[in-house]
Amino acid sequence: MLFKLAKFATPVLGAAFLAWLFFAPPQRVGYAPEQPIAYSHQLHAGKHNMDCQYCHTGVAESKKAGVPSLNICMNCHLYGTMGYVDGKLSSELDKLKKLFAEKKSPEWIRVHNLPDHVKFPHAPHVKALSKEGAATKEACAVCHGNVDQMVVVSQQMPLNMGWCVNCHRDYRDQNNYRTHGVSTSCNVCHY
C-alpha cells in the first residue's frame, strides 16, 4: 500500500516540484543590486533625517514616486559643502559631479519592480498610509521597509499580489469606498 502510494505519488510530486521550480514567481525579497553610485539612504534619510519627499518629489501627487533629478542632489552637493570628508570629496560624489557636468544621468538599477500589467499609483497609497503629524517615512516603510537604515537598498516585502490583496482586504471599507475605501476588484490594479 505504502509502496503503491510512493510509486504513484513520486512522479506527481516530482513533476509538481519541477513545475514550481520553473514557474514559481521569482522571490525578490532581499534583492539588493549594486548601484552605479553607492548612494546611502542610511546617511541621508537616517543620519541626516531628510524627508523622503525631499528627493522623491512625485510620491504624494503622482503615480510614480520619482527618482530625484540630479539638480536636487546638487542643491546640497554643488552649492552647499556637503559630501566633503576632511576637506576631500568622496569618490562616489565625484562620479555624480562628473555626470552632472556632462549632463548625464546615472542608470540606477530598479529595486522595487512590479510587472508591467500592474498599475501601482503611489499618491493615494501615501495619502492613505500617512498619519497626521508623522514623518513620510512611516508611510513608505509599510512597503519599502526601513530604508533609512539601509546602506544598500534592498527589497523587504514580497510585493506580490497576495501581499497587496491582504492589505487591501484589511483596509477595505465598502461603505466608505467612494472616498477612502479600498477595493479588491481586479480592475483596480490591472488594466
Added chain:
Amino acid sequence: MSAIIDKGKESMAQKKSQRNHKKNSASIWRSAEEIISPESIAADTQLWNDGREFPASVQELIDRAQNANLNRKSFLTLMGASLSLAGVSCMKAPVEKIVPYVERPIGHIPGKPVYYATARVTADAVTPVLVKTREGKPIKIEGHEDHPLYRGAVSADTLATIWDLYDPDRLKTAFIKEGNTFKEAKTEEVLAAVAKKLTGTVRILAKASFSPSERKALAELAKATKAKVVTYDAIGALAEIVAGDEASYGSNVVPAYRIDKADFILAIENDFLGTWLSPELFTRQFASRRNPDKGDMNRLVVVESNMTLTGSNADSRLTIHAGSHGTLALALANLLLPGSPLAGDAAVRNTVSGYTPAVAAAVTGLTEEQIVALAEELKANKGKSLVLGGGTSSKDARPGSLQIAVNLLNSILGNEGQTISTKAALKKTNDLSDAKAMGDLLEELNSGKVDVLIIDRANPVYELPGLGMADAIRKAKTIIYLGYHKNDTAVEAHYLLPVSHYLESWGDAESYGYYYVVQPAIRELFDTRSAGDILLALAGSKQKFSDIVRQSAKSYIKGDFETAFTRALSMGYVVVETEGSSPARKFRSAALANVIAPKEALSGYRVSLYRSVAIGDGSGANISFRQELPDPISKMTWDNYVAVSVADAKANTWKMGDVLRLKTAKATLELPLFIQPGLRKGSLAVAIGYGQTNIGQVAAGVGRNAYELAIAHNGVLQYSAIPVTVEQTSNREKLATTQKHYELGVKRGLVRIATLEDYRKNPRAGHEHEEVPHPGPDGKSKAKGLYTPHKYTGNRWNLNVDLTKCTGCSACVISCYSENNIPVVGKDDVLMGREMSWLRIDRYYSYQTEEAEKADPDMVSPDVFFQPVMCQHCENAPCENVCPVGATGHSDDGLNYMSYNRCIGTRYCANNCPYKVRRFNYFEYWDGKLRDPQQFSLNPDVTVRSRGVIEKCSFCQQRISEKRQAAKVEGRELKDGEIKTACQQSCPADAITFGNIHDSGSQISAKTQEPRTYKILAQLNVEPAVSYQVRIKNQGKA
C-alpha cells in the same frame, strides 16, 4: 416608422406574429448584397462560419503550418524547446533601469500627464487641440474643450496626427540626389548648400497657408530669390468658395457658416459633416441643435449623387444624378425668386427662368413634387435656413460654379449676413489657389525657363496628373522639396528638406476670428526643421521662425505682450473677432454666367471624385490607423473602390469586388467595384488619396490614384461628373469591408428610430414595444438569475449614446485606438474578421415604410443609421461566468473588467458575448512589429496586450482610475463629468455621456431616465450599462 416598429392594440400573440411578418418585409439591413444578390455573399458567410458570428480560422492555421513544413516530429521539438525556454525566462526577473532627469523641468512630474494647447493646420482648416504628453512625449491628441467655437470637437483625421509624428517613414534628415539614388546628409549642411543654388529663375510652388508667419517667411524667400510664388489647392474646397464669393459678392473671404443658427439646412453635393472644411466644427454646431427633448431640432436635407456621411445623417436625402447639382440649385432659385429681394433683377430672372421643376426633374432624377416641396420648405425658413454647397465631388469645370448658385439661393432667402456671416470669417485668402498662375508656371516649366523650383509641402506629381505635372517639373534644373515624406513629388527632386511635424514646431494660424499659436510639445525627433525655419534659411535670413511668430502675434494680441503671449500659449488661441451677423453682401447677377447647370440629362457613366473620411487628400495615407478605419458608409478598409449604384449592378450583373476599367479621354483606371445604395443609375464615385507609390511602407500600393481621372480645363480641375466609359474586366479583388463582421443574429437590428412627429406624440416612440426579459414566476417581477446580484455602495459607471446626435464620423474609433494601444491588423487579417477595434460603428440601411421600400427596388434613397457599439458592461454578463480562469469579472464599480495576465485565450467569453464586442489578439501585433519611433505613441497607462488574449472596451479604466486616485489624494468625492472616456472626449457631436448612475444629480442619471433611452438586446436580461437614445428624424412639415 411603421415598418420597423409595429403599432396597434392587438394581443401579444398578434403583435408577435405581426412583428415576425414585418421582419421579413421592410427590414433593416447592412449591405446591398443581402438584398440584390444573396448568392454572392456565400463566400463571405463561409468565412464567417455560416453565420456563426466568428470567422472560421482553423483552416488558415493548418495552411500556415503546412506551408511551414511542420510535421509531428518537428512540432514536438519546437514545442519542447519553447516550453523549456519559457521556463528559463521565468527564472529571473528582468533588470530595469531608472534614468532620472538631470534637471527636471518645472511642472514635469514623472507619471503625470502635461497638456499643451496647440492647433493643427491643414489646407482647409485650423483645429485647436490639446496634446497629452507623458514624460515629455506626446501620446494623444484631445479636443480643446475651452475653445468657445470648437468646444472640444476634433475629427478622426486630426486625432490620427499623433501617429504622423511617430511615422517611421517620415523624412528624418535631408537628402541629396546623386544619380538616381538619394544620399543622406545633415539638414544644416544641405540648407547651406541649397541656399547658394537659388540663382536664376526661381519659382515656388506652395499650398495655401493659414499662417501669417509662414506667409511672411515665404515672402522673404520670394524677395531674396526674386521668385514668383504659386499657390494651389488640388482639393479646392476653399478655393471654390473664394472663387464663388469673388464672383457673386466681390469679396474674397470664406464666410463663417453658422450652422448652429440655422433651423433648416440644405446641403447640395456638400459633405460638411464628413470632409468639407472643418467637419468637426460643423458637426458640433449641427449636433448642438439636435435636441428633440428640449424641442430644439434643426432639419437637414441633403441633395447629393454619392452617399456621404452628411447624406446619411440627413432627415431627408434626395439622390440626384452626378453633375446635376447646379441645375437643382437654379431650379430652386427659380421657384424662390418671386417676392425675394432679387426678384427685380432681370439678369437673375432670365438665367433661372429656364430651370422649371420639369427641367430639373428630368436632369436630376427627382420628381417635380420633391423639388417644389423643397422650395416650399426653404421659403418657410427664410433667414433661418442655410444652403451649403461645394466640396470635392461638386468641383465643376468652372471655378466656383456651384458656390455661385448656392450664394444666389442664400441671398434670395435672406440667409446672407445671418447664417452666413462675414464677421469672424476666414480672411486673407487671396493666395489660396490660382489656376492662371499655375498655368503660367506649367508653361514656364515646359519651356525650360525655370532654373530652380522650390516645392513647399505640396505633392503636385500625385495630385495633378491631369496637368502633366510630372513631366513639367522634371524640366526644372534644380528641384528643392520641403515636406514630410519621400512622396511621389519628392522622388523627382534633387534636394529633400525634412519638415517637422506640427507637434515639434512653432507656428501660428488665423481662422474664423481666432488667432492660434502653434507650439511644440516635443523637440524635433529627427534632424528636421519647421517649414518656416527652412524658408528663412533658404532666404539667407538669420532670423528664427519662432521670433517671426512672436512678431506676428503682436498684431493680434492686445495688452502687455509677454503676459498676453504666455496666456495665448496656455490657451492656444486669442479671440480676434467674435462671431455675429453681418450686413448682407449684394449679389452680382453677372456671376451666374459661371454656373454650370445642364438643362438636359447627362448621358453615360459619370464618375465623381470624393474625399473619404479616413484618408482625406492622401497626405496622411501612410498611417495604418487611417487605412484601417472603416469608411463610415461602406465600412471599407485598406482600399479605394468605385461605388456603383444598385441599378447598374443589377443591369450589368456586377458583383462586389469585380474589377471595372474606367476610361476617360486621357486616363484608364482599374478599380474593384462596391455596390453602394443611395446612388442613381449612371453615377459612380471614387475616393482620392489612395494609390501613392512612394509615400511609405504602409500606403505604397494601397488603392489607385483617382486624381488621374480628373479633367483639366485651362488649369481648372473638374472632379464632378467626369464622363467615363466603363468595362468589366475578368479580375476580381477581395474587399476588406467590415460591414458584415460581428453581425448579430437579430434581424431587427439594434438601432431604434422614430420621426419627430411620432416622438412628440409618444416620447417612447421607436422602442415602445421593446422586448423585455422573461418575467419571474409571478409574471411580474424579473426572473431571478443563477448568480447573486452585484451590490454597489460607491460608484456605478454607465454610458449613454444619443443616436440623434451621433453622425457616425468615427472620431471615437480613432480616439479609442489611440488611448488604448489597440493594434491595427492589416488588410489580410481584416478580411478574416480580426480587426481589433474595441468600438465599432454599425451602419444600417432602412426605409420608413414598407411601401417606400417596395417603391424603391434599386435602393436609390434608403435611410441610413449609425450606432456605435462597445462593450456594454453587462450587469449579468454572459462572458463572466464562462471564463474558466476568472480573467473577466465584475468590479465593485459596475465594470466588466478584463485582466489580460489571467487570460488564456479560450475565447469562450467572445463566443458568449451577445454584442460581439470582444476581440481576440491573434498575433503579436505590437511586439517586435513596432518600428522606431512608433513605440512612443503607446499610452503608458494601458497594458500592451500580447498574443493570445481577449481584449475589449474597459470604459477607459485608466481614465477612471486616474481621476479616482486624484479625488482620493485630494480627499473629496468624484465630480460628475470629471471622468471622460476617450470616445466621449473626442465626440464632436457631444453624443456620449458617461458617469455615475448612483449619483441622482448626474447627467447620466438624467439621460437614463429619459423616455428616449433604451438598451440593446434588453430581452436577454443581461442589463447592459450602456444605453442608447432613439434616433429621431425630423421629417419637417412637408
